Amino acid sequence: MDPWIFARWVRGTKDWRRIHEAAPRRENKFGILSAAITGYEYWTEDRKPVRAREPWKFIPNDADISGENGWNPKHFWAFVVYNFNEKQIQILEITQTGILSKLEGYVKNEDWGDPREYSPRA
Numbered sequence: 001m002d003p004w005i006f007a008r009w010v011r012g013t014k015d016w017r018r019i020h021e022a023a024p025r026r027e028n029k030f031g032i033l034s035a036a037i038t039g040y041e042y043w044t045e046d047r048k049p050v051r052a053r054e055p056w057k058f059i060p061n062d063a064d065i066s067g068e069n070g071w072n073p074k075h076f077w078a079f080v081v082y083n084f085n086e087k088q089i090q091i092l093e094i095t096q097t098g099i100l101s102k103l104e105g106y107v108k109n110e111d112w113g114d115p116r117e118y119s120p121r122a
Contacts, residue, residue, distance in 0.1 A: 034080035042073040
């Protein structure tokens with residue numbers, strides 16, 4: 001199955017998570033099960049996300065440009081993960097550049113490597 005179709009299918013369900021949605025002071029513990037899907041995301045005036053593999057060359061008519069940053073599409077990585085807190089498989093989307101940089105550092109570090117190969121303790 002095309003991973004982009006899968007991501008759209010689970011969108012809007014409790015199986016789609018962003019890392020910041022965990023309760024305050026609660027650890028986000030998950031195991032990455034798939035390769036990353038990367039792309040760009042903007043929000044419409046109706047507060048709906050629109051995602052694409054490549055950045056837009058122009059501002060779409062439905063884009064919300066009212067925020068303090070105006071037109072500001074975000075780069076994201078999305079993975080199929082096992083959420084240890086909820087004991088289920090979900091989609092995790094990460095847009096925070098600090099987290100993405102740390103994760104990329106682990107992937108490039110030969111002591112850590114591919115996160116799909118990690119064996120975290122439950």
